[in-house]
Amino acid sequence: MKKYQYPLLCLAISSLLVYCKSNKQTSQQSTATTATTVAKEEKPAETRGKSPFIPAGETIAKMVIEDGFEVKLVASEPLVSAPVAMQFDDNARLWVVEMVGYMPDTVGTGEDIPNGNIVILADKNKDGVYDDRKVVIDSLVLPRAICLIENGILVAEPTNLWFYELKNDQVVKKTLVDPKYTEGGNVEHQPNGLLRAMDNWIYNAKSDKRYRHIGGKWVIEHTHFRGQWGICQDNYGRLYYNNNSQNLLGDYFPAGFGAWNKNQKGVAGYNEKSVANNKVYPLHPTPGVNRGYMKNVLDDSLRLNDFTAAAGPVIYRGDLFGKAFDFNAFVPEPSANLIKRDFLNENGYIVKGDIAYKGKEFLASTDERFRPVSLYNAPDGSMFVLDMYRGIIQHKTYLTPYLKDQIGKRDLTQPLSAGRIYKIVPKGAKPKPVIIPDGAAELVQLLGHANGWVRDRAQQKLVDGKYNQTVPALREAIRQTANPLLAIHALWTLEGLNSLKPEEALSWTRQPSWTFRAQGLYASAAVITPTSYPQFVTAFNTIVDSGDSLAAPYVAFLSKSIEKFDQNAARGLVNKLAIKYPNSRYVSDAVISTLQDQEEVFQTAISASISDQNATINKQLTRVVTGVRNAMGNRNPEMLKKEFPKGEALFTSVCQTCHGADGGGVKSLAPPLNQSEWVTGNKDKLISIVLFGLTGPVKVNGHVYQTPEVSGDMPGIGYDKDMPNEDIAQLLSFIRRSWRNNADKVSTDEVTKVRTKLTGREKAFTEAELNGI
Structure with missing residues (x-):
């Protein structure tokens, strides 16, 4: 089977101390060779020498890119260091997050030093290369995301989410929006993104929260848990993300629907595999991955087989690449020094795709330090690439002796914090960025621009500036059908201005085009009120009776909005839907x-109408009901937290991401811990797994878990020599007594004994090997 590495390399959050050696910014643009060029074959890792630091002006020569495109260097050290996230402002300036303090060395010395920055890069002479740096906010500890909004900027600085009000690029006020933005999770597993989506809410990866500024107050709502590093949207506001070992995941349905039932493990249509093919094609041997010693992680030529560090993706929405690139996704793989291109296709509400090429990539480099971590649409229609440009990309929690050896052999530790920003354009193109104006009429017009970044920013500026004078023009825009994207952005601008009328949303639900119907259905949730809900009940019943199967899930979700005002009407809708579509997941x-x-x-209420116990609705209901009953027997988590404080903290920061807060496992990541014989059984086996990891497949309670149901490889924490045996003992005691587990405690001495016995081990265990213990 294929073995994927989770969580391993969340490279997109990786950055270290500023590289002080001045590497002069160059305005000379180099063009990468085309994808059809045969790259010079590199020697296997065992015979290769050190991995050299390549000056910024020479790195593009190491790249191979799709025929017809070129890469341009637009910023590098010392102008920018350790870039992990960015946003453009109205004048095409770059606001960049510099996470300077991440992993200063292989043991993470000094990670808590406040040395991170938010900087603005500007192109003063308008030659396409950024030449000016301004520090807006400094002294941050591991900052990881930003969002420009209204008169300031949201900044994610664990554990907090701050809002800084700005005047002339200077901070005038600081407000705490959420003190628990990154509660739980180690540095590789903390929320990020702050994507301001089409529906006017701000969404995050590695998080189940969304944010919005309403009536002068910051509102926080629960939503679906999504992704690991990076989040983006398509032209219709659907969200896309991934985890380290998955190419591209996404939502079929609107982001704000369906995350209401705490008893439900997952909702079909969310966290779907938009692109299930995880194969990658590095241009050179890539042994420097954490599990490179394991079978099938690398191929015979020591190249990575599958994603192990998929980072911040983007759906290309520009107007520069040509029609063939519409609805294409691009996903960086920093551990293999490449960027993958995916084709996406829409069939009703389902979005599926595949990799664009077999045997090559959209962009790949032979420079081992090229670390593309986040991709962005730009105001000029190009695609921007954040490159952390460094050797060490693995956090200490999961750093294996194998990778430490690789780092040492090729001298990958220094320099710690260079940084490059590139843009990709068609060969010979010299696009100019669209500057976002202040004029109301011009902003409305830009809602229909061919570049998605421009449309998004125009909508945001109209909403932020409360341009209520544009409401008549917006209403005219939503009535035209010649430019659907103009109409859609106008619709959501009206929603953002609190000016959308119920009848306008209703009229869209009756449109023959699914593009319009889908948006109208989602927008309806914002205008279902005590006075308007009867109209929507009538409309939704008509939709169900008409057999509109595409709209059916939307109506089910919208019944939640009806329920606030009329429980009987809401229940009537879901009854009718369950009976009409009993086998639709x-x-x-x-x-x-x-x-x-x-x-x-x-x-019970629908049993007379749906007697088939194998019907999807019955199977799904039974699963949820069984889970609820089982949960009633769970042990008191607060008592366990008091008894094992270090164990609970370690579980929250290291284990919970993949195994779930309820110990029930997480789709595509890890099997359950609750009532697992591996947890409650032989202590030595459990200690061994937690210390050095487990590679699948593995049988838990009679079910064999393997990829793609779960990741094929669980990393251990025993490689971190600073991890106390007492803490590990508490962790194991905590999970052995959590939920419905009722096994005896694990002592520090028991952990010490096993850890001593396994001194020098570098490989994860297999099930067969553990069964021999």
Whole structure:
């Protein structure tokens, strides 16, 4: 089977101390060779020498890119260091997050030093190369995301989310938006992104929260948990993200729907595999990955086989690349020094795709220090690439002796914090960025621009500036159909200005085009009120009766909005939908999402109409009901937290991301810990797994877990020599007594004994090997 490495390399959050050696910014642009060029074959890792630091002006020569495109260097050290996230402002200036303090060495000495920055890069002479640096906010500890909004900027600085009000690029006020923005998770597993989506909410990766500024107050709502590093949207506001070992994940349905039922493990249509093919094609041997010693991680030529560090993706929405690149996704793989291109296709509400090429990539480099971590659409239609440009990209928690050896052999430690920013354009193109104006009429016009970044920013500026004088023009825009994207952005601008009328949303739900109907259905949630809801009940019943299968899941989700005002009407809608579509997993899960703590009652109510226990709706309901009953027997988490404080903290920061807060496992990541024989059984086996990891497949309670159901490889924490045996003992005691587990404690001496016995081990265990213990 294929073995994927989770969480391993969340490279996109990786950056270290500023590289002080001045490497002069060059305005000379180099063009990468085309993808059809045969790269010079590099020697296997065992015979290769050190991996050299390449000056910024020479790195592009190491790249191979798709025929017809070129790479241009637009910023490098010392102008920028350790870039992990960025945004453009109205004048095409770059606001860059510099996470200077991440992993100053292989043991993470000094990570808590406040040396991170938010800087503005400007192109003063308008030659396409950034030549000016201004520090706006400094002395931050591991900053990881920003969002320009209204008169300031949101900044994610663990554990907090701050809002800085700005005047003339200077901070005038600082407000704490969320003190628990990154609660839980180690540095590789903390929320990031701050994507301001089409629906006017701000979404995050590695998080189940969304944010919005309403009436002068910051509102925080629960949403679906999504991704690991990076989040983006397509032209219709659907969200896309990934985890380290998955190419591209996404939502089929609107971001704000369906995350209401705490009893429901997952909702069909969210966290779907938009591109399931995880194969990568490095241009050179790439042994410097954490599990490079394991079978099938590298191929015979020592090249990475599959994604192990998929980072911040982007759906290309520019107007520069040509029609063939519409609805294409691009995903960076920093550990293999490449950027993958994916084709996406839409069939109703389902979005699926595949990799664009076999045997090559959109862009790849033979420079081992090229670390593309985040991709962005730009105001000029190009695609920007953040390159952390460094050797060490693995956090100490999961750093294996194998990788430490690789780092040492090729002298990858220094320099710690260079940084480059590139843009990709068609060969010979010299695009100019669109500057976002202040004029109301011009902003409305830009809502229909061919460049998605321009449309997004125009909408945001209209909403932020409360341009209520544009409402008549916006209403005119949503009535035209010649430019659907103009109409869609106008619709959501009206919603952002609190000016959308119920009848306008209703009229869109009756459009023959699914593009318009889908947006109208989502926008309806914002205008269902005590006075308007009867109109929507009538409209939704008509939709269900008409057999509109595309709209059916939406109506199920929208019944939640009806329920606030009329529970009987809402229940009537979901009853009708369940009976009409009993074998649709999308409709079934949408229905169940509205039924928290009423699942069993609902199942009884529809039993006369749906007697087939194998119907999808019945199977899904039974699963939820069983989970609720089982959870009633769970042990008191607060008591366990008091008994094992270090164990609970370690579980939250290291284990919870993949195994779930409820110990039930997480789709595509890890099997359950709750009532797992590996957890409650032989202590030595459990200690061995936690110390040095487990590579699949693995049988838990009679079910064999393997990829793609879960990741194929669980990393251990025993490689971190600073991890106390006492803490590990508490962690194991905590999980052995959590949920419905009731096994005896693990002592520090027991951990010490096993750890001593396994001194020098570098490989993860297999199930067969553990069964021999």
